[in-house]
Amino acid sequence: MSFLFGGPPKMTSEQKIAAAETEVEMVSDMFNRLTESCTKKCIPTDYREGDLNKGESVCLDRCVSKFFEVNMKVSEKMQGEATASKQSGMGFGM
Amino acid sequence: MEGLTASEQRELAARMERKQLKEFMTMYSKLVQRCFDDCVNDFTTKSLINREEGCVMRCVDKYLKSSGRLNERFQEQNAAMMQSGSLPGR
Numbered sequence: 001m002s003f004l005f006g007g008p009p010k011m012t013s014e015q016k017i018a019a020a021e022t023e024v025e026m027v028s029d030m031f032n033r034l035t036e037s038c039t040k041k042c043i044p045t046d047y048r049e050g051d052l053n054k055g056e057s058v059c060l061d062r063c064v065s066k067f068f069e070v071n072m073k074v075s076e077k078m079q080g081e082a083t084a085s086k087q088s089g090m091g092f093g094m
Numbered sequence: 095m096e097g098l099t100a101s102e103q104r105e106l107a108a109r110m111e112r113k114q115l116k117e118f119m120t121m122y123s124k125l126v127q128r129c130f131d132d133c134v135n136d137f138t139t140k141s142l143i144n145r146e147e148g149c150v151m152r153c154v155d156k157y158l159k160s161s162g163r164l165n166e167r168f169q170e171q172n173a174a175m176m177q178s179g180s181l182p183g184r
Contacts (some may be wrong), residue, residue, distance in 0.1 A: 016098060017106050024110065027172065028117070035164050043160055045132040050155030052163065060160055064167035068175065 030071075038063035129153035 011019070042059035052060070098106065133149035134142065142150070 013099075013102055013105075017102055017109070020098060020106050021109055025113075028113075031165070031168050032117075034168065035161055038164060039157075039160060043156060047132065047149050047152040047156060050152040050159075052156065052159045056160070057163060060163050061167055064164060064171055068171045072175075 034064060034067045037067065125154065125157055128157070 038060055042056050042063055044056075129150045133153055134146050136143065136146070
């Protein structure tokens with residue numbers, strides 16, 4: 001019954017690796033989604049040139065920045081909702 | 095990755111490698127589909143005509159450049175976000 005006294009529960013090797021894997025997965029998933037959205041929004045599909053022109057480059061830069069901002073806003077909002085519903089004793093069960 | 099032993103790190107690296115290969119294949123097939131959809135619309139000939147072939151080359155070129163640029167910006171933003179200590183990636 002060492003878990004009663006051993007402080008924080010120790011993760012098995014497999015759990016630690018899986019946790020690290022999930023972390024990398026989250027970031028790479030986010031990158032893939034961002035790439036899809038920003039390409040759709042910034043790159044016209046007629047491909048008149050192989051290079052990125054000025055307009056496309058600036059659009060991509062801003063798109064990444066806004067994607068992160070939206071990410072933050074949603075996260076803040078969700079955290080706010082979770083706190084609010086915890087106080088009123090209902091909701092997500094978080 | 096904090097708190098992993100050397101052998102755990104090796105296992106993680108092996109899994110990442112497998113995942114990267116898979117991601118590359120996915121990226122590749124998506125790119126083929128995108129350039130095909132955007133560039134090839136004329137089926138009065140059996141092989142790609144010059145215009146289509148040029149379009150496909152530019153499509154790939156542009157994709158590689160834009161994904162490189164997105165990656166740079168992404169790394170910057172992600173590093174900034176991790177420093178400020180919020181989601182994701184902690």
